[in-house]
Structure formats: structure tokens, C-alpha cells
Amino acid sequence: MNSGPIRVEQKEGILTLWLNRPEKRNALNGALVDALTEAFREAEGRADVRVIVLRGKGPVFCAGADLAELERYTEMGSEESLADAKRLGGLLLAMRRHPRPIIAAVHGDAFAGGCGLATACDLILASEKAVLGYPEVQLGFVPAMVMAILRKKLGEGRAFEMVAMGKGISASEAREIGLVNRVFSADEFDTGVEDLAGELAKRPPEAISLTKSLLYELADLSVAEGIARGAEVNVEARQTEACRAGVRSFLRKHGTTS
Secondary structure, eight states, rough: OSSSSEEEEEETEEEEEEEGGGGGTOOOOOHHHHHHHHHHHHHOOOTOOOOEEEEEEOEEEOBBOOHHHHHHTTTTTHHHHHHHHHHHHEEEEEEEEEOOOOEEEESSSSEHHHHHHHHHHSSEOOOOOOOEEEGGGGGGGOOTTTHHHHHHHHHHHHHHHHHHHHOOHHHHEEEEEEEEEEEEOOTHHHHHHHHHHHHHHHHHHHHHHHHHHHHHHHSSOOOOHHHHHHHHHHHHHSSSSHHHHHHHHHHHHOEEEE
């Protein structure tokens, strides 16, 4: 799919979803949110998809909400506004719950909802030229839904500073506070994204899926509950063919038998 609000590419287990509104700085409107939600849903059951990479066409990753559309919703009733907000919230939750790892490849600016979209991904890889931020407060608005994820990633103090001050920060600063995982030079960015996504795609998908779901589930559990849930996931992992094959291979390689 090479037209419409997103472009889709597939190569060697890596599904790349391109935000495809460069003339609007890839601003999030209803059509783009719906297209992303559907693309993520379709990828859930595909054995040939091991990693998903989210990218933006043009010089900007995503400038945030489409303000022209947002203005129309501010003039509508609360029910229409709530339905629109829940549409984006549903996308963020679907990304969080998706069985495949999702990488945000942020080559340019990621502001407001665009930064929220990146934050909802499991990993953020950024170009040294990228700037990330939540400037909503400067417009009298609130980055409300993504705050639940941002708070878990950064902690309350750093999350509050980002959303209350509303200032953009460099990719290097974002890495220092834990928002971004890796920063590449502009020349090395594409290669860096491809290499990391490729390495992740080589991992057993069952193990990655169980790892991701457990990691996020633990946030809502006590230590005791988390250990108990971990034991259950441990059993699930042991029963996968990937685990059995991995153990057999290790034993053969090291000449160890039980």
C-alpha cells in the first residue's frame, strides 16, 4: 500500500509503516489514526512479521495533531470530542498490547501527539537532528492519554517537566532521561535502524511476545504477584518449540547433557 495516509513496506520479517502526510508534517488526523490502527491489527496474526518499524515521510516524523481537525472538534459537543480522543487512545493501547516489538524511527521532529506516538512504541531510535517534546500546554491543551505511558517510562518528575514546561529536547537529552534508546548520526540513522530491527527480527517471536507482554503487565502488579506471573510465563516459554530447540542447540554446542 503506497498511497493514502500510510505507506506499508515488508522486508525480511520487518514491517515498516510510514506516516504519509509530509505536506502536513505527518499531522495526526482521523484517517491516519484509523489507518495505523488497522495496520497494527492486521499485523497481529502474521507469522511473516517479527518487528514493526514506524517512520515518517518528509523531514518531520510527526508534528502532532492536525490542528485544523482539532479546531473542528473543539466546536462540537463533548460526545464527539470524546469519541475522537478515544480513537487515538485506542491506537496507543493497541501498540502497547501488540505481540510484536514496535520501533519508532524518529529522523526529525516529533511533537505533541507525534511524540506520544513514538513514546507508545517499545523502542525509540532517533537521529541526532531530532527534537522531541510535548508543547500542548502552550496551546492550553494537555497530552492527556500518553501521560500514562510517559510517566511509567520517565518517572513522575521528568514526565511532569516535559509536559508542564512544553519545551522540545534534543535526541541526546531524550536519551539521557530514558525516553530515547539510541541516537545515531544523520548519515548512520537508516543503517542503525535497519541493523537493530534486523537483530530483533532474528529473536524467537514467541519469546519476544511473552517478554513484551509480561514487562508491561508487571507495572500493575505487586512484586509477589509479578514473580507469580513470571513463573507462569516461564512455563509458557519452556513449552515453545523455539525454547526447546535453543536448549538442545546449546547442549550440543557445549557438550553438556543432563
